[in-house]
Amino acid sequence: MRLAVREAMLAFRRSPLLSALSVTTIAFSLLAFGLFSLVALNIRSALRSVEERVEVRAFLVDNTPVDSIAGLMEELSKRPEVQRVEYIDAEQALVRARAELGEFKDVFEAGFLPASLDIRMREGFRDPAAVQQVVEQVRLLPFVEEVRYGADWIEKLHRIRNIATATGVVLGIAFAAVAIIIISASIRMTVLARAREISIMRLVGATDAFVRRPFLVDGFVKGVLGGLLALLLTWLARTVVSKSFLEVDFFPPSIAMLGVAAGALLGTMVSSVSVRRHLSRLK
Amino acid sequence: MIRFANVYKEYPRTGLALNDVSFLVNRGEFVFLTGPSGAGKSTILKMIYMDEFPSRGALWVGSTKSPDIKRSAIPQVRRKLGVVFQDFRLLEDRTIEQNVAFALEVVDTPSDKIGTKVSRLLTRVGLASKATNYPRELSGGEQQRVAIARALVNDPFVLIADEPTGNLDDRATRGVFQLLKDINASGTAVVMATHNLELVRRNEYRVLEVNRGQLVFDSGDASVKVEATP
Numbered sequence A: 001m002r003l004a005v006r007e008a009m010l011a012f013r014r015s016p017l018l019s020a021l022s023v024t025t026i027a028f029s030l031l032a033f034g035l036f037s038l039v040a041l042n043i044r045s046a047l048r049s050v051e052e053r054v055e056v057r058a059f060l061v062d063n064t065p066v067d068s069i070a071g072l073m074e075e076l077s078k079r080p081e082v083q084r085v086e087y088i089d090a091e092q093a094l095v096r097a098r099a100e101l102g103e104f105k106d107v108f109e110a111g112f113l114p115a116s117l118d119i120r121m122r123e124g125f126r127d128p129a130a131v132q133q134v135v136e137q138v139r140l141l142p143f144v145e146e147v148r149y150g151a152d153w154i155e156k157l158h159r160i161r162n163i164a165t166a167t168g169v170v171l172g173i174a175f176a177a178v179a180i181i182i183i184s185a186s187i188r189m190t191v192l193a194r195a196r197e198i199s200i201m202r203l204v205g206a207t208d209a210f211v212r213r214p215f216l217v218d219g220f221v222k223g224v225l226g227g228l229l230a231l232l233l234t235w236l237a238r239t240v241v242s243k244s245f246l247e248v249d250f251f252p253p254s255i256a257m258l259g260v261a262a263g264a265l266l267g268t269m270v271s272s273v274s275v276r277r278h279l280s281r282l283k
Numbered sequence B: 001m002i003r004f005a006n007v008y009k010e011y012p013r014t015g016l017a018l019n020d021v022s023f024l025v026n027r028g029e030f031v032f033l034t035g036p037s038g039a040g041k042s043t044i045l046k047m048i049y050m051d052e053f054p055s056r057g058a059l060w061v062g063s064t065k066s067p068d069i070k071r072s073a074i075p076q077v078r079r080k081l082g083v084v085f086q087d088f089r090l091l092e093d094r095t096i097e098q099n100v101a102f103a104l105e106v107v108d109t110p111s112d113k114i115g116t117k118v119s120r121l122l123t124r125v126g127l128a129s130k131a132t133n134y135p136r137e138l139s140g141g142e143q144q145r146v147a148i149a150r151a152l153v154n155d156p157f158v159l160i161a162d163e164p165t166g167n168l169d170d171r172a173t174r175g176v177f178q179l180l181k182d183i184n185a186s187g188t189a190v191v192m193a194t195h196n197l198e199l200v201r202r203n204e205y206r207v208l209e210v211n212r213g214q215l216v217f218d219s220g221d222a223s224v225k226v227e228a229t230p
């Protein structure tokens, strides 16, 4: 193992430029993932607080028979995506409107506001699709005058989140591909530079695993360094945004560690595959 | 020990290099492998250290059979052999003792054992005083001794030597050859390919002669028909 670490250090010294490039591309790959998942993460927490208030409000036609209302309430309560259905009569609507609008409370007259059913969605069903379904069920009933819900901007937020996630994945994969190409090239160079040494190792009875080990250590080290660099850059980006625009959340430590681990995994796996290929071409 | 049984070797682009070769090398034997250039000597040796494999027929090194051997088992076979070449194959950027230690590190020798083992081996080949020199600071004969020391790190039962004196002058040749004789006297078998017929003539060792891929003469085995070589 000591030998492997020594050889890996040597690889850095032999081709510092290519090594630095390998680390940087790994870092960029993870940075792309990191930045966009940070965006997604923050949108998600924004969504959650918004979604907590997601309600569908169905305004009822005046003088709707109590039976119809009770029937609808019961039916809606049975839906898995509905948490609670509440009947707000005209009186209550007025009280609530006055409370919400404070100084304008005098403009409301009793009977001016229609009664409504307030439908609260269960957690996990507060996305546009689920809301839409409930809305469809209610909208066409003859005694429902109008349905209102915060569909528009919830949908918008969802879309932004999906775009952010997709962009992160695509860019991350693109940079990962570049990282793979560069790591593979640097391993190819090292294998060629050390061809003589490797053939002697094999001659005196080194196992393939032993010959590969320094390359794996090298890949692991580059991956960890790349991961740490990505973490640092992501954190810097967040700090800049937090200072100048708006407060944003950072990853919890466990996710940050996972990012570094992903770098280590990427570095090690790419090295493993590519050293296998280049060694088998040797001989 | 080492046994070839009707071994054929066909290289992809050059055709048949070995044609029905059979022989047996016993424990502790010294064997010269002779024959003209391109006869197949190196090919025979490569098969022994499992760098090449027979196209037909089989051979045994100890209890290991080629070509049935699994790839992953080859390192274990090589640890029971020592191999030296005409061109020494030392690492130029390492000192003599580092070159020898390298072979020990590669087979995961505990690091506290490496130092003493290296100095014992260098003493054995008469190079203890040059331990910290680099290969380029040594004569050809000395470099070959380093290669021999390296080949001995695992206490092999056989030393494979492919023209070990091919790059050396007479004096160095005598010295290296004496070392090989000493190693053989201490119980290690030696299989040595050589063009040096004088060396062969002056020593009473067994001779295997190959020509165009065929074993044409075996001084240790009366059953092989002796043919005139052109």
Ligand SMILES: Nc1ncnc2c1ncn2[C@@H]1O[C@H](COP(=O)(O)OP(=O)(O)OP(=O)(O)O)[C@@H](O)[C@H]1O
Pocket: B011, B012, B013, B014, B015, B016, B017, B035, B036, B037, B038, B039, B040, B041, B042, B043, B044
């Ligand atoms: N790797 C190879 N690929 C294709 N043909 C080869 C290879 N190695 C050897 N040969 C062919 O096999 C034949 C025997 O070669 P080999 O190296 O065994 O001869 P040799 O007896 O060692 O010769 P020399 O005394 O010149 O070293 C030659 O005709 C050579 O062209």
Ligand SMILES: [Mg+2]
Pocket: B041, B042, B043, B162
């Ligand atoms: Mg040869």
